[in-house]
Amino acid sequence: MRQTTDAPVIIIGAGLAGLRAAEGARRAGYTGALIMIGDEEHPPYDRPPLSKDFITAATPPDVLLRDPEELKNELNIELRLGQAAEQLDVPGKRVRVGQAWLNYSSIILATGYRSRTFSTNREEQSLYPVRTVTDGIRLRERLASGARHVAILGAGFIGSELASSARSKGLSVTIISTVKKPLAGALGDQVADALVQLHRSNGVDVRLGCSIAEVSESSIQLSDGAMVPADVVAYGIGGEPATEWLAGSGLELDGFGVVCDEFLRAAPCVYAAGDIASWPSKLFDQQLRSPHWTAASEQGVSAGHNAVSDAKEPFDTVPYYWSDLYGKRLQFVGVATGDEMMVVRDELPDGGFLALARSGDRISAACGINMRRQVGVARRHIRQQSPWSIALEDLGVDQNLPVLSRV
Numbered sequence: 001m002r003q004t005t006d007a008p009v010i011i012i013g014a015g016l017a018g019l020r021a022a023e024g025a026r027r028a029g030y031t032g033a034l035i036m037i038g039d040e041e042h043p044p045y046d047r048p049p050l051s052k053d054f055i056t057a058a059t060p061p062d063v064l065l066r067d068p069e070e071l072k073n074e075l076n077i078e079l080r081l082g083q084a085a086e087q088l089d090v091p092g093k094r095v096r097v098g099q100a101w102l103n104y105s106s107i108i109l110a111t112g113y114r115s116r117t118f119s120t121n122r123e124e125q126s127l128y129p130v131r132t133v134t135d136g137i138r139l140r141e142r143l144a145s146g147a148r149h150v151a152i153l154g155a156g157f158i159g160s161e162l163a164s165s166a167r168s169k170g171l172s173v174t175i176i177s178t179v180k181k182p183l184a185g186a187l188g189d190q191v192a193d194a195l196v197q198l199h200r201s202n203g204v205d206v207r208l209g210c211s212i213a214e215v216s217e218s219s220i221q222l223s224d225g226a227m228v229p230a231d232v233v234a235y236g237i238g239g240e241p242a243t244e245w246l247a248g249s250g251l252e253l254d255g256f257g258v259v260c261d262e263f264l265r266a267a268p269c270v271y272a273a274g275d276i277a278s279w280p281s282k283l284f285d286q287q288l289r290s291p292h293w294t295a296a297s298e299q300g301v302s303a304g305h306n307a308v309s310d311a312k313e314p315f316d317t318v319p320y321y322w323s324d325l326y327g328k329r330l331q332f333v334g335v336a337t338g339d340e341m342m343v344v345r346d347e348l349p350d351g352g353f354l355a356l357a358r359s360g361d362r363i364s365a366a367c368g369i370n371m372r373r374q375v376g377v378a379r380r381h382i383r384q385q386s387p388w389s390i391a392l393e394d395l396g397v398d399q400n401l402p403v404l405s406r407v
């Protein structure tokens with residue numbers, strides 16, 4: 001266990017994983033100094049509401065993850081906001097923040113992703129990314145100021161949720177995706193098709209395989225020449241890891257983030273957690289990343305524990321994420337690299353949807369819409385590495401259903 005006389009434990013990134021890391025370190029019994037550096041002006045807050053009810057609800061939900069007083073009094077965190085870490089000296093065990101070098105006994109990197117930015121040759125109105133609470137407030141205010149036609153670039157989870165939120169306010173929505181089957185890589189073809197169907201059945205104009213070429217005051221021109229009415233243009237086109245400041249540190253960076261060992265350790269006394277961290281998963285026999293809420297939370301706790309504790313615990317999990325669309329809950333568990341995909345229930349738009357993926361003799365992933373219990377059961381079987389037939393039996397699925405496709 002780190003001693004209170006040691007240099008502080010430093011957490012870089014005041015987001016979900018950073019907060020959970022502080023909680024994990026305290027839960028492991030660490031009582032020494034804990035400094036959290038965050039480049040945003042806000043204490044740790046929750047991002048999922050930002051593409052959901054935050055932008056349209058009459059009263060936006062409170063997104064703070066913990067009361068700032070609790071951070072100080074219960075977790076005894078020295079919170080330094082509006083400051084960015086700019087350089088890491090691994091052998092010297094110090095990090096540069098502005099002009100100051102801070103020594104650490106352990107450091108946890110939890111800097112997350114940044115929105116990829118989008119622009120066109122001609123823009124006569126502002127464009128709206130959605131990643132930070134500042135983005136959310138900006139879009140919320142714009143939607144409330146008499147917007148009627150919303151165009152959304154990107155049909156991934158964030159773009160899809162923006163479409164769903166805007167429709168809940170009765171706004172006309174066009175969703176534009178450069179790919180022909182959005183989310184097929186993450187969810188498989190059948191689920192991707194079901195999602196497009198879900199958008200359309202909720203009155204969204206879905207344009208696939210094109211982008212936005214120009215933005216005028218009240219319309220946009222698509223790359224295929226079509227004109228679409230739009231007085232608000234928002235986008236959710238993925239992000240980039242906030243790891244540029246780690247270049248030259250000697251850490252292994254793979255373009256998606258920081259490569260860690262099974263203890264979420266990237267180098268001696270250096271740990272990573274959240275969207276930027278990958279780990280060697282025993283369950284899935286591959287270096288895995290899961291840039292979603294649940295893994296960020298779990299990894300934060302684990303990295304915080306391991307950063308201060310002599311009894312280090314290996315990290316592994318079954319990736320999980322959810323998305324809320326048109327009053328339905330989509331959930332995905334596992335890793336979509338199976339051999340076969342089987343759609344076992346397909347009752348959209350009014351009912352549910354469940355697809356299971358198989359890898360060898362094991363269930364490797366499940367995706368459900370309004371199938372919470374089944375997704376929970378599937379997650380347990382994926383974690384237990386149950387044989388396919390046993391998982392299917394427990395899920396009450398007919399073993400003789402035809403397999404629809406490779407994942």
Ligand SMILES: Cc1cc2nc3c(=O)[nH]c(=O)nc-3n(C[C@H](O)[C@H](O)[C@H](O)COP(=O)(O)OP(=O)(O)OC[C@H]3O[C@@H](n4cnc5c(N)ncnc54)[C@H](O)[C@@H]3O)c2cc1C
Nearest residue numbers: 013015016017039047048084085111112274275292293321
């Ligand atoms: C709009 C939106 C909706 C989402 N909805 C869902 C959902 O429905 N379900 C789901 O499973 N997941 C969802 N997610 C994903 C989930 O929120 C993320 O996986 C989670 O926030 C990752 O936590 P993190 O701590 O790794 O990163 P972040 O929450 O991004 O926090 C990282 C923090 O570090 C700061 N930082 C970056 N660089 C530096 C630096 N050099 N120095 C100091 N600070 C720095 C960043 O500004 C940020 O404040 C959503 C994400 C977004 C953006």
